[in-house]
Every structure is written in C-alpha cells, then in structure tokens.
Amino acid sequence: MEFLNFLLILxxxxxxxxxxxxxxxxxxxxxxxxxxxxxxxxxxxxxxxVPGVNL
Amino acid sequence: MAISEDRLxxxxxxxVIILVGGPVTGAVLLGVIHGDSPCILCWAQRxxxxxxxxxGLFVIRYGPRPRYLGMVIxxxxxxxxxxxxxxxxxxxxxxxxxxxxTIFGVHTYVWSWVIHFTVLVVVGVLLLFLxxxxxxxxxxxxxxxxxxxTGLFMVVVGANALxxxxxxxxxxxxxxxxxxxxxxxxxxxxxxxxxxxxPRISLRGSWxxxxxxxxxVDPDPSKGPLVDLPALSVARWETVDVPLExxxxxxxxxxxxxxxxxxxxxxxxxxxxxxxxxxxxHVVLDRGFSVDLTPLAGAAFLGGDTLAVLSTNKSYxxxxxxxxxxxxxxxxxxxSTDGRMTELRLSRFQTVRAHQMYVLSLAFDPSAxxxxxxxxxxxxxxxxxxxxxxxxxxxxxxxxxxxxxxGLALRDPDRRLAEYVVTGAVVADGRLYALSAAYSTLLVxxxxxxxxxxxxxxxxxxxxxGLAVRGEELLVAQQDGRxxxxxxxxxxxxEGSAESx
Numbered sequence: 001m002e003f004l005n006f007l008l009i010l011x012x013x014x015x016x017x018x019x020x021x022x023x024x025x026x027x028x029x030x031x032x033x034x035x036x037x038x039x040x041x042x043x044x045x046x047x048x049x050v051p052g053v054n055l
Numbered sequence: 056m057a058i059s060e061d062r063l064x065x066x067x068x069x070x071v072i073i074l075v076g077g078p079v080t081g082a083v084l085l086g087v088i089h090g091d092s093p094c095i096l097c098w099a100q101r102x103x104x105x106x107x108x109x110x111g112l113f114v115i116r117y118g119p120r121p122r123y124l125g126m127v128i129x130x131x132x133x134x135x136x137x138x139x140x141x142x143x144x145x146x147x148x149x150x151x152x153x154x155x156x157t158i159f160g161v162h163t164y165v166w167s168w169v170i171h172f173t174v175l176v177v178v179g180v181l182l183l184f185l186x187x188x189x190x191x192x193x194x195x196x197x198x199x200x201x202x203x204x205t206g207l208f209m210v211v212v213g214a215n216a217l218x219x220x221x222x223x224x225x226x227x228x229x230x231x232x233x234x235x236x237x238x239x240x241x242x243x244x245x246x247x248x249x250x251x252x253x254p255r256i257s258l259r260g261s262w263x264x265x266x267x268x269x270x271x272v273d274p275d276p277s278k279g280p281l282v283d284l285p286a287l288s289v290a291r292w293e294t295v296d297v298p299l300e301x302x303x304x305x306x307x308x309x310x311x312x313x314x315x316x317x318x319x320x321x322x323x324x325x326x327x328x329x330x331x332x333x334x335x336x337h338v339v340l341d342r343g344f345s346v347d348l349t350p351l352a353g354a355a356f357l358g359g360d361t362l363a364v365l366s367t368n369k370s371y372x373x374x375x376x377x378x379x380x381x382x383x384x385x386x387x388x389x390x391s392t393d394g395r396m397t398e399l400r401l402s403r404f405q406t407v408r409a410h411q412m413y414v415l416s417l418a419f420d421p422s423a424x425x426x427x428x429x430x431x432x433x434x435x436x437x438x439x440x441x442x443x444x445x446x447x448x449x450x451x452x453x454x455x456x457x458x459x460x461x462g463l464a465l466r467d468p469d470r471r472l473a474e475y476v477v478t479g480a481v482v483a484d485g486r487l488y489a490l491s492a493a494y495s496t497l498l499v500x501x502x503x504x505x506x507x508x509x510x511x512x513x514x515x516x517x518x519x520x521g522l523a524v525r526g527e528e529l530l531v532a533q534q535d536g537r538x539x540x541x542x543x544x545x546x547x548x549x550e551g552s553a554e555s556x
Contacts, residue, residue: 048260
C-alpha cells in the first residue's frame with residue numbers, strides 16, 4: 001500500500017508540474033494520499049493507538 | 056520585516072529541496088547502503104514528510120491558498136503525533152537500545168519528531184511575516200529553484216516508490232511491524248499483511264489497566280483455583296476503634312513496639328497502640344504532590360521507627376515519628392498531621408515482571424531486609440508476581456512467580472494461581488503469608504523455594520485489606536475495621552524443627 005501511496009504522490013506532483021490546470025485533481029490526490037498514510041499508520045498501531053506510556 | 060509572495064515561493068522551494076534532499080533522501084540511502092528497511096510506522100512518517108514537501112510544490116505553483124496552509128499544519132501536527140507514538144515504543148528502553156538505523160546517533164523515528172515539529176515552527180514563522188496576498192494568484196511559472204525542487208521531488212519519490220515496492224510489495228500488501236533488511240534479490244522480499252492481524256483495536260493497548268477492585272471478587276473459597284484446602288477459622292474479632300479518614304485499607308503490627316500501623320483509602324496513616332483503640336501518631340498524605348499516590352493499599356514496619364506505606368500504583372512513602380518534626384517542612388507532605396511525624400522519602404517502586412500491574416499489599420522481610428509486594432491480576436496481565444526490593448536503595452532485587460508446591464492441586468488445568476487477588480501480606484519465619492480477597496484464601500509461600508507451600512480457606516471473612524502477624528496469630532484486617540484473629544498454622548518444617556530442637 002505504501003508503494004501505491006507513492007504512486008499517487010508522484011501523480012499529483014506530475015500534475016502540478018505538467019498539467020497545472022488540473023489543480024483540483026492534484027489536490028484530491030494529496031488528500032487521498034494523506035488519508036491512506038493515516039490509515040496505514042493506524043493499522044500499524046491498532047494494538048495501542050496512543051503512546052504506550054503514562055498519560 | 057515582511058515576506059512577499061514571490062519570496063515565500065523561493066523560500067518554499069528551498070524548504071522542499073532541504074526536506075526531500077535531506078531526511079527523505081537520507082532514508083532511502085540508509086536502505087541502499089545499510090539495508091535499512093522501514094517498518095509500517097516509519098513508512099507513514101516518511102510519507103508524511105513527502106506530503107509536506109508536496110504541499111510546498113502546490114504553494115510554489117499556485118500561491119499560499121488557505122487549504123494548502125491548513126493541510127501542511129494538519130500534516131505537521133499528525134506527523135508529530137506519529138513520531139511521538141512511534142518513539143514512545145523505544146524512548147524508555149535501556150541505554151543504547153532502540154530500533155533500527157540511526158543518523159548522528161539519533162534514531163530515524165526521533166528525527167521524524169524533530170522534522171515535523173520544525174515544519175510547524177517554520178510555517179508559523181512564515182505566516183507571521185507573510186504580507187497579505189491576493190485571494191487567487193493563479194498558476195505561477197516556478198523559478199529555477201522551484202523547477203529544481205520539483206525535479207528532485209519526482210526523483211526522490213520515485214526512489215521511495217521503488218523501495219516501497221521491494222520492501223512492502225504491491226497492494227494489498229503493506230509495511231511490516233518488524234521488517235527484514237532491504238535486498239534487491241527477490242527471494243528475500245517479504246510481502247505481508249501481518250499488520251491486519253489480530254483485528255482487535257485498542258486505544259491504550261497494554262496500558263489500559265483498570266484500577267483494582269477487590270470488592271468485586273468472589274470470596275467463596277470453594278470456587279478458587281486450588282482444591283481440597285483445609286479451613287482456618289477466626290478465633291475472635293478485634294476492632295480498629297478510632298475514627299479514620301477513609302476506610303481501612305491495610306494493617307501491620309510491630310511486636311517490638313506493640314504498635315499497629317493502619318492506613319486508609321483516604322490517604323490516612325495511623326500509628327496505633329497495641330489495643331487498636333488509641334492513636335499515637337497520624338497524618339494524611341498529600342496524594343498530588345509530587346509523586347502520584349493512588350489509594351493506599353499496603354503498610355509495613357521497616358525496623359526501628361521507620362514506617363512504609365504503599366499505594367496501589369507502587370508509589371511509596373517512608374515516614375518516621377519525630378517529636379521535633381518541623382511544621383513548615385512537613386506542610387508540603389501532609390494534608391493534616393499531629394505535628395510529630397516526618398516524611399523520609401516519597402518515590403515509586405519499579406518492577407519488571409509486575410510491570411503494568413497494580414498491587415494491594417506490602418510486607419517486609421527483616422532477615423533479607425527486603426520489602427515485598429504481590430501483584431494483582433488485571434484483564435491484560437494475569438500473573439501473580441512477588442517483587443522484592445532492597446531496603447538499602449529501594450530498588451528491585453528479585454521477582455518470581457510462585458510455583459505450586461507438593462500436596463496442592465489445581466481444580467482443573469485451566470485454573471491458575473494468578474486468579475488470587477492478594478490484598479494483605481506479611482513475612483514470618485522465612486515465609487510470605489499472602490491473603491487473597493478472591494476466594495478468601497491464605498497462601499503460604501516459601502521465600503527460599505519460591506513455591507506455595509500451603510494454602511488455607513478462610514471462610515467467614517469479608518473484604519480483607521491487610522494481614523499482620525502477632526506472635527502465633529495471624530490478624531486479618533477487613534475494610535469495615537474489624538480484625539479477625541486466626542491461629543497461625545504450623546508448617547511441616549516447623550514441626551520438624553520443633554521435634555529436633
């Protein structure tokens with residue numbers, strides 16, 4: 001999934017560089033990538049979402 | 056000083072170059088040169104840095120639109136959280152210990168913390184000095200630095216994509232919690248979805264420990280994990296006959312001074328005479344300053360005049376009667392005092408096997424000069440751990456989980472000693488007498504062999520909170536202030552030694 005995420009980021013960067021008029025699509029890709037990154041992190045910490053220390 | 060929009064774009068170009076060319080490229084090089092392979096949490100943090108750089112490209116191309124600024128602040132805040140969450144796994148380990156590669160002696164997950172925090176600071180500074188900008192500046196042709204930043208971004212993110220493919224695989228495979236080193240040889244590639252197992256989701260994980268509640272346990276000895284236990288009966292009752300701040304939560308007896316030490320869940324500490332009817336000294340501890348004290352649960356005499364009281368979270372206070380106690384000095388320790396008590400020390404016990412477990416008892420072994428606690432089970436950790444702390448430095452000396460001695464049997468193979476909830480403990484004749492509120496059972500643990508030497512049912516007791524020894528008597532203190540007097544059972548070796556003497 002990390003591989004997919006980097007492809008999405010590359011796609012967004014390419015749009016910014018070569019197709020700047022597609023800003024809305026590029027920004028949506030950015031948002032999707034952020035959500036995917038957050039979900040993957042939460043999957044990695046599902047056993048304890050917050051730090052394992054005294055809060 | 057003010058920053059124009061053009062200057063902002065130039066600054067951001069360099070920030071993107073530094074961010075992508077520094078930590079993100081460095082992370083890839085760690086993989087290529089040293090075989091470092093990110094875990095699933097590292098991947099998310101690296102991706103977050105890349106996304107921050109991507110937002111920078113947006114601003115370089117389209118100007119500082121509010122949604123870009125909102126996104127970079129969200130990414131900075133989320134990245135800081137991720138780094139703290141990840142670093143928390145390793146920050147408290149012993150010296151030199153950590154997880155995977157370091158840069159300048161600092162692990163990558165800590166660098167991620169620094170970088171995300173720095174991003175938030177830099178964004179704040181830029182916004183502070185940014186001039187008012189047009190609502191929509193349109194598409195801007197990037198400067199030379201901007202073009203270089205974009206090109207570098209594409210190359211570095213492409214390299215990351217390649218590493219991600221090798222290290223984590225194509226979808227639906229994802230990063231691993233404990234990855235293997237990076238290799239370009241496909242036979243060493245590990246593509247897994249192990250992080251989706253198990254499905255249980257928890258906010259605090261192993262730290263989600265409820266406070267112990269001995270009143271909720273089953274007191275029926277016939278339902279306990281041990282079968283065919285002989286019963287001990289209460290010969291008579293005595294009563295703590297003084298007004299207490301809170302309910303009784305522990306009791307100790309000192310034969311040398313003929314005094315009792317009583318504690319309450321209201322943080323009251325009372326030195327009583329041998330009749331339990333006269334207060335010699337008393338204080339109420341300040342639970343909030345500066346070591347957190349949860350309700351007091353254990354008390355012991357440490358020899359001489361020193362008294363020890365323990366709270367359920369293994370914080371302890373050492374106290375001493377002192378006719379010359381200075382009121383001004385003790386005000387910070389006690390919410391109330393008779394004016395003749397001094398606090399010697401306030402700190403915490405640290406355990407290993409009993410980590411993340413509360414305790415409800417404290418004993419003192421005078422021959423070994425060690426304080427002893429017994430853990431109580433919780434939904435996360437079901438263990439009965441005896442922890443011993445040296446009197447000299449109050450640091451952990453040893454720990455063990457008692458094994459079952461000869462002549463004792465479990466009701467069925469699934470039952471465990473850890474079902475007992477020990478609320479009172481005392482040492483006598485080299486044995487630890489541990490009283491469990493669950494199943495009203497007295498465990499006799501040989502401190503030499505670390506085995507439960509004997510066990511007895513104690514029918515008729517209710518919510519025991521403390522255990523003391525007075526000569527050949529065991530004193531079972533209940534939460535209601537009553538103290539059951541039980542004849543101390545003779546052990547096999549006692550009988551043997553009696554015969555030989």
